Amino acid sequence: MITSKTKKIGILGWPLGHSLSPIMHNAAFEALHLDFVYVPLPVHPENLAQAVAGLKVMDFAGVNVTIPHKVKIMSYLDEIDFSAQLVGAVNTVVIKDGKSIGYNTDAQGFVRSVLSNSVKITEQTAVMLGAGGAARAVACGLFQHGIKKVIIGARNLEKAQQFVRNFSTNVDIQAYDWEDYDFQNLLQECDILINSTPIGMSVHDTEVLPIPWESLNPDAVICDLIYNPSKTQLLLSAKKHGHIALNGLGMLIEQGALAFELWTGEQAPRQIMTDALKEYL
Structure with missing residues (x-):
């Protein structure tokens, strides 16, 4: 039962029709008998500053942050944790003692999901397809866990090059147009191939990622950050060619579990969260 004492958590984004976070977190709160509730908070970008101020006024304990607010919200928070400074984006906010603190759990969420499947980093x-915010979080997580090299392939070479410039010069990261012959050749040395683009999110999507399967390292693990549908065309093709194929559900659960622990101080019931999402999907 929700009362005036119930601690409120939300998710800020625009739009929010796609978010599965309320299902995952409310199942976790119920399982641990915590007096918390998780609600969607669709906020237009023009109203973000007022929304962040309103969270304190309405005594929220925290929020998740999703597209398109992950970068802009940093200007409206009291503190930015190192995890968010490193990525340059916030996906989790904790509000405590009148202060709003921004964190990023996406980077570690991806790493944990990969390691839990016995994939070496x-x-x-x-090789990363795409050069957006999700790609940056993943790349940061990989570098923190000792990846040797990250190769970015994108449709827009200028965007990929800007992506690379945002990283320290003491890490090995390269940018290419993903149609470039040199990029295609580099797939031979790929150990982990990651799709961070939205290509494949729709079952009606006719666009295909430019992967010459015959040139790809046959031992490469294929990861798609998309979790709905659970089997994208990329993952179906990967299975067909004998690769280990992982979708984005593990990352969703792990980043959510880390956020849950920041808000509650309790260990997240990962299996409960997983079961709730799988049942819904």
Whole structure:
């Protein structure tokens, strides 16, 4: 039962029709008998500053942050944790003692989801398709866990090059147009291939990622950050060619579990969260 004492958590985004976070978190709160509730908070970008101020006024304990607010919200928070400074984006906010503190759990969420599937990261080469915010979080997580090299392939070479410039010069990260012959050749040394683009999110999507399967390292692990549908065309093709194929559900659960622990101080019931999402999907 929701009362005036119930601690409120939300998710800020625009639009929010796609978010599965309320299902996952409310199942976790119920399982641990915590007096919390998680609600969607669709906020137009023009109203973000007022919304962040309103969270304190309405005594929210925290929020998740999703597209398109992850970067802009940093200007309206009292503190930015190192995890968010590193990525340059916030996906989790904790409000405590009148202060709003921004964190990023996406980077560690991806790493944990990969490691839980016995995929090696240290001294490996990762190829990333896409150069957006999700790609930056993943790349940061990989570098923190000892990846040897990250190769970015994108439709827009200028965007990929800007992506690379945002990283320290002491890490090995390269940018290419994903149709470029040199990029296609580099797939031979790929240990982990990651799709961070929305291509494949719709079952009616006719666009295909430019992967010459015959040139790809046959031992490469294929990761798609998309979790709905659970089997994208990329993952179906990966399975067909004998690759280990992982969708984005693990990352969703792990980043959510880390946020849950920041808000509640309790260990997240990952299996409960997983079961709730799988039942819904």
